[in-house]
Amino acid sequence: MRYARLLTEKFDYRLSPCSHICLYATEYGQDSEFVLRGIVDSTVMFFVDVLFDHKAIDVNYHDYTVNLIARVLAEIASNEGVDPEPIEEATQIMLAEKDDLLILWKSRISVTKKYRIEPYIKIKGIGSYASLLYVKISDLIAKKSAVRLVAELPIEELEEAAQRIKVQNDELKLTPKRNSGELVMARMRGYVFPITVPLSEFDWKSEQIRVT
Numbered sequence: 001m002r003y004a005r006l007l008t009e010k011f012d013y014r015l016s017p018c019s020h021i022c023l024y025a026t027e028y029g030q031d032s033e034f035v036l037r038g039i040v041d042s043t044v045m046f047f048v049d050v051l052f053d054h055k056a057i058d059v060n061y062h063d064y065t066v067n068l069i070a071r072v073l074a075e076i077a078s079n080e081g082v083d084p085e086p087i088e089e090a091t092q093i094m095l096a097e098k099d100d101l102l103i104l105w106k107s108r109i110s111v112t113k114k115y116r117i118e119p120y121i122k123i124k125g126i127g128s129y130a131s132l133l134y135v136k137i138s139d140l141i142a143k144k145s146a147v148r149l150v151a152e153l154p155i156e157e158l159e160e161a162a163q164r165i166k167v168q169n170d171e172l173k174l175t176p177k178r179n180s181g182e183l184v185m186a187r188m189r190g191y192v193f194p195i196t197v198p199l200s201e202f203d204w205k206s207e208q209i210r211v212t
Contacts (some may be wrong), residue, residue, distance in 0.1 A: 146202035
């Protein structure tokens with residue numbers, strides 16, 4: 001999910017008509033590292049059988065998995081006639097940033113006369129759906145900015161919980177999607193929507209800070 005989000009948000013990259021590429025572990029029955037099965041009984045899933053190298057996983061799980069996914073995506077890109085360069089760039093970013101990777105959520109950026117709001121997603125691991133949402137607010141008049149962790153939700157729930165992000169009545173407000181089925185479980189876990197955070201709870205700095 002981290003790889004997919006980076007390719008989508010940073011590079012506006014779409015690899016195939018499917019919305020999901022699923023890697024399935026196999027222990028036997030194939031000689032190559034992976035086999036592209038393609039679309040199987042689905043219009044949204046592209047399946048890939050992968051023969052994992054467990055010794056390599058034990059040495060460096062993160063880098064081995066990132067490079068493996070890169071090889072799979074490059075093969076799909078070749079078959080689809082799609083430019084592989086964004087995959088190569090995303091791979092280098094993933095290898096350099098590892099679990100510290102923050103992805104700017106471009107579709108949720110908002111700008112008013114006073115504020116610029118930039119949300120960043122941190123997905124907690126390779127293959128994980130657990131995500132953290134950090135929001136950077138820049139006060140364009142006072143020339144100061146602040147960053148704060150705002151929510152911790154599975155990525156599907158976060159998409160629904162933050163359909164719009166804005167400053168209203170001295171609060172940061174995440175407006176959820178109306179009648180969202182994804183948020184039922186979040187409410188059962190104690191989340192209240194919309195999520196709001198008073199601006200006074202942000203640690204404001206006079207200089208333009210970098211999200212880290």
